[in-house]
Amino acid sequence: MSENPDLKGTSARAFHCDLVARAFSWIRPEPWGIHVVPADCWIDPARAVDRALVTHGHADHARGGHGQTFATPETLAIIKLRYATSDGAVPVAYHETITLPGGVKATWIPAGHVLGSAQILLEHAGERILVTGDFKRRPDPTCPPFEVTPCDVFITEATFGLPVFRHPPTQHEIAKLTDALAAEPERCVLVGAYALGKAQRVIAELRAAGHAQTIWLHGALEKMCRLYEDFGVDLGPLSLVSDAPSKDAMEGHVVLAPPSALNDRWSRRLPDPLTAMASGWMRVRQRARQRGVELPLIISDHADWDELTRTVTEVAPRETWITHGREEAMLRWCELHQKKARALALVGYEDEGGDD
Amino acid sequence: MEAFAALLDTLVYTRSRNAKIAALARYLRDTPDPDRGYALAALSDGLDFTAVKGSTIRALMRERVDPELWTLSRDYVGDSAETASLLWPEPEQVLGPPPTVAQAVDALAAMTRTTVATELPALLDRLDAEGRYALLKLATGAMRIGISARLAKTAFAQAFDVAIEDVEEHWHGQSPPYTALFDWAAHGAAPPDTENLPLFRPFMLAHAFEADDLDLDAYVAEWKWDGIRVQAVHAPGESGTGESRLYSRSGDDISASFPEIPASLDVPCVLDGELLVRGEAQGGKEGGAASFNALQQRLGRKTVSKKMLREAPAFVRLYDVLQIDGVDLRPLPWAQRREALESLLHRLDPERFDLSRLIDVPGFAELAALRENARDAAIEGVMLKRRDSPYVAGRKTGLWYKWKRDPLLIDCVLMYAQRGSGKRSSFYSDFTFGCWDGDPDGEGQLLPVGKAYFGFTDAELKDLDRHVRQHTVNRFGPVRETDKSLVFEVAFDSVHASARHKSGLAMRFPRIHRIRTDKPAHEADRIESLRALIRD
Numbered sequence: 001m002s003e004n005p006d007l008k009g010t011s012a013r014a015f016h017c018d019l020v021a022r023a024f025s026w027i028r029p030e031p032w033g034i035h036v037v038p039a040d041c042w043i044d045p046a047r048a049v050d051r052a053l054v055t056h057g058h059a060d061h062a063r064g065g066h067g068q069t070f071a072t073p074e075t076l077a078i079i080k081l082r083y084a085t086s087d088g089a090v091p092v093a094y095h096e097t098i099t100l101p102g103g104v105k106a107t108w109i110p111a112g113h114v115l116g117s118a119q120i121l122l123e124h125a126g127e128r129i130l131v132t133g134d135f136k137r138r139p140d141p142t143c144p145p146f147e148v149t150p151c152d153v154f155i156t157e158a159t160f161g162l163p164v165f166r167h168p169p170t171q172h173e174i175a176k177l178t179d180a181l182a183a184e185p186e187r188c189v190l191v192g193a194y195a196l197g198k199a200q201r202v203i204a205e206l207r208a209a210g211h212a213q214t215i216w217l218h219g220a221l222e223k224m225c226r227l228y229e230d231f232g233v234d235l236g237p238l239s240l241v242s243d244a245p246s247k248d249a250m251e252g253h254v255v256l257a258p259p260s261a262l263n264d265r266w267s268r269r270l271p272d273p274l275t276a277m278a279s280g281w282m283r284v285r286q287r288a289r290q291r292g293v294e295l296p297l298i299i300s301d302h303a304d305w306d307e308l309t310r311t312v313t314e315v316a317p318r319e320t321w322i323t324h325g326r327e328e329a330m331l332r333w334c335e336l337h338q339k340k341a342r343a344l345a346l347v348g349y350e351d352e353g354g355d356d
Numbered sequence: 357m358e359a360f361a362a363l364l365d366t367l368v369y370t371r372s373r374n375a376k377i378a379a380l381a382r383y384l385r386d387t388p389d390p391d392r393g394y395a396l397a398a399l400s401d402g403l404d405f406t407a408v409k410g411s412t413i414r415a416l417m418r419e420r421v422d423p424e425l426w427t428l429s430r431d432y433v434g435d436s437a438e439t440a441s442l443l444w445p446e447p448e449q450v451l452g453p454p455p456t457v458a459q460a461v462d463a464l465a466a467m468t469r470t471t472v473a474t475e476l477p478a479l480l481d482r483l484d485a486e487g488r489y490a491l492l493k494l495a496t497g498a499m500r501i502g503i504s505a506r507l508a509k510t511a512f513a514q515a516f517d518v519a520i521e522d523v524e525e526h527w528h529g530q531s532p533p534y535t536a537l538f539d540w541a542a543h544g545a546a547p548p549d550t551e552n553l554p555l556f557r558p559f560m561l562a563h564a565f566e567a568d569d570l571d572l573d574a575y576v577a578e579w580k581w582d583g584i585r586v587q588a589v590h591a592p593g594e595s596g597t598g599e600s601r602l603y604s605r606s607g608d609d610i611s612a613s614f615p616e617i618p619a620s621l622d623v624p625c626v627l628d629g630e631l632l633v634r635g636e637a638q639g640g641k642e643g644g645a646a647s648f649n650a651l652q653q654r655l656g657r658k659t660v661s662k663k664m665l666r667e668a669p670a671f672v673r674l675y676d677v678l679q680i681d682g683v684d685l686r687p688l689p690w691a692q693r694r695e696a697l698e699s700l701l702h703r704l705d706p707e708r709f710d711l712s713r714l715i716d717v718p719g720f721a722e723l724a725a726l727r728e729n730a731r732d733a734a735i736e737g738v739m740l741k742r743r744d745s746p747y748v749a750g751r752k753t754g755l756w757y758k759w760k761r762d763p764l765l766i767d768c769v770l771m772y773a774q775r776g777s778g779k780r781s782s783f784y785s786d787f788t789f790g791c792w793d794g795d796p797d798g799e800g801q802l803l804p805v806g807k808a809y810f811g812f813t814d815a816e817l818k819d820l821d822r823h824v825r826q827h828t829v830n831r832f833g834p835v836r837e838t839d840k841s842l843v844f845e846v847a848f849d850s851v852h853a854s855a856r857h858k859s860g861l862a863m864r865f866p867r868i869h870r871i872r873t874d875k876p877a878h879e880a881d882r883i884e885s886l887r888a889l890i891r892d
């Protein structure tokens with residue numbers, strides 16, 4: 001969705017912080033990305049640049065057309081799948097440190113968000129700046145967990161930066177899904193899940209909960225699932241809805257589709273589907289209702305409010321900069337806890353409907 | 357409380373009415389007493405807890421959450437109870453099992469304005485986010501999840517495989533947690549004993565008459581007066597000193613709006629009739645009843661002024677009798693009930709009760725002719741009742757028919773359209789139309805006269821939606837003004853003078869009868885034609 005009420009430019013408070021934040025002058029947040037000045041690199045830029053450091057493969061962070069793209073091998077594979085190009089791809093393994101022009105060191109550290117997702121640690125002039133990209137703190141069977149890394153400036157996302165967003169335990173939500181299947185075995189449960197990350201995570205969490213049945217996929221999810229499997233993530237038996245011999249074959253089964261397909265004609269081929277959606281936004285009833293969701297599953301690949309605030313506390317940076325999300329509440333929290341913070345007002349990151 | 361919270365969420369998220377009924381029925385079957393009874397009450401009528409208000413919740417949250425974070429959250433979520441349920445600080449350790457619905461109800465009922473500040477948090481601390489939401493909704497009585505009393509009764513009937521009419525009859529006079537009602541439906545106990553209470557009995561209803569002929573030896577004809585169908589009841593009551601009530605068709609107690617009716621009834625009986633106001637609009641002097649409009653002025657009032665009682669006195673025109681002196685007459689044929697009603701009449705106050713006259717005609721053709729003239733008499737139409745039919749709740753085929761006079765028709769021009777709700781939210785489906793005030797070929801202007809959002813097919817709706825989008829000349833929020841090019845033939849039951857409308861008119865039950873794409877807008881009717889149909 002393009003309209004984003006929360007990125008409404010620099011607030012008075014952010015402007016004030018801008019004046020006192022001169023110490024880290026070698027890194028400059030611009031509306032279309034974070035500029036690492038001495039290396040002339042951009043982190044997750046929203047426009048094509050000569051040299052991009054990419055945290056993960058979601059479309060609002062990884063775009064095609066850069067001269068060089070530094071990212072984990074998993075993220076590069078995802079970019080190749082999405083943009084059909086690996087020109088200028090420079091793979092960097094987790095924890096490997098590379099030296100960029102101008103003597104800036106960069107290290108990719110697991111962010112626990114999706115396959116290949118990383119925080120990028122930048123070191124220069126005796127200062128450490130960490131960019132989280134997107135992250136979460138709870139376990140995810142499809143990617144290594146977030147690592148707390150000390151730094152001077154912590155540049156964080158705040159997609160769910162409102163105290164109402166407290167994601168319940170994942171097992172609790174998965175049980176809701178399997179209970180719904182069992183309650184009405186003549187129906188199927190159609191789960192809307194983002195094609196990169198959420199879909200594979202829901203499958204892997206179902207498998208971890210002992211669900212061994214075939215899971216049926218919308219065609220748009222197939223290639224990404226295969227990519228995950230190629231990187232060693234076991235997703236168990238998967239079939240395409242288009243290959244189903246009949247509607248009956250899908251009764252009592254989980255069907256996964258991208259959110260856009262939920263209320264689409266496509267779903268008419270399913271046996272009386274119960275519409276579910278796996279997303280952190282499902283925490284708020286009105287949001288779920290607006291999307292016509294009957295079974296909201298609060299499963300998110302982003303840190304919730306408690307994880308965001310705990311992470312700021314654990315990382316204990318000198319300053320916290322907020323890239324995207326609900327920065328007002330995070331700024332308020334930082335103020336209440338005497339932590340220096342500012343909002344960057346970056347453009348181009350998706351809010352609702354994005355990689356939630 | 358967990359099961360109730362889960363049910364609440366299912367009802368919030370489920371769109372289909374049948375699925376809602378099924379979910380509620382499942383809950384009622386699986387949940388023990390008294391929880392299910394309280395849940396049922398909370399979902400349908402709401403339980404009233406005087407100590408807990410919206411402001412109570414805000415005050416509790418102010419002590420626990422930074423006000424700025426509260427405001428940001430509340431604005432995002434859009435509902436205070438939900439915001440509070442999400443923001444409530446989880447206690448450090450488990451403080452005991454979640455309360456049952458009954459325990460929560462008892463605790464809430466016992467709270468006072470002073471104790472609520474400690475006792476409500478103690479309950480919230482024992483619940484998870486869904487449970488807290490359910491508790492706060494229960495406490496403030498603000499469920500608003502589309503569960504009407506009718507839907508609740510339907511679910512109850514489905515849960516225990518009993519007839520909805522029986523549920524309606526026995527439900528009345530019972531109070532939460534409805535233990536006697538569940539004993540009857542779930543465990544086969546005798547129905548609750550209500551003989552001495554002035555309770556509502558479900559109405560017998562009529563089907564629309566669509567045939568061309570009817571044997572008037574088997575059926576009796578009677579005018580269908582244009583008021584509201586009511587039931588007047590008198591019974592000894594718990595005290596034995598006598599209690600009277602007046603109920604609307606849905607079983608709502610409307611005694612307070614029409615106190616003169618129950619006040620004048622002192623014979624133990626259950627009467628079925630039409631509530632009317634004295635006047636001459638319907639059936640002239642002999643008809644003795646004012647128009648529906650006159651009655652409407654008195655509907656929905658909590659109290660009634662002396663002036664109103666004097667100027668618009670109400671009375672009941674009796675159609676039927678269900679009970680006299682504790683004897684249930686409903687199994688008897690109509691003819692015998694009618695006899696009983698006629699002989700009861702002298703025991704009733706003639707100022708407040710009269711008898712609906714039967715139409716004496718030799719044959720069906722004469723009846724049809726009479727009905728044609730019913731409009732001039734401002735009467736709604738004709739009722740046809742089988743002479744040998746018992747009084748059965750609900751709408752049973754073949755026993756009672758309503759034969760409404762044909763609707764009035766007028767040609768209007770589409771002026772504004774607004775999007776519908778629910779399934780129609782993507783369509784412009786609410787239409788405002790007008791008639792010409794002045795010469796349509798000269799200086800004449802369209803004056804809005806009514807609004808309709810039904811009467812057309814789904815296919816016609818698509819066409820109308822397209823027409824609106826292609827002919828928009830102005831937008832005001834959700835409303836589009838169209839160029840004045842499309843004519844509707846609008847059907848309606850009657851039209852009344854109204855000071856509230858710019859046109860000075862209010863149409864009753866307007867609906868789109870036909871879309872007259874063949875008719876140019878300037879040939880639509882003038883406001884004078886509509887004004888001429890007023891029968892106030």
Ligand SMILES: [Zn+2]
Pocket residue numbers: 056058061113134355
């Ligand atoms: Zn992402």
Ligand SMILES: [Zn+2]
Pocket residue numbers: 058060061133134349350354355
């Ligand atoms: Zn993102």
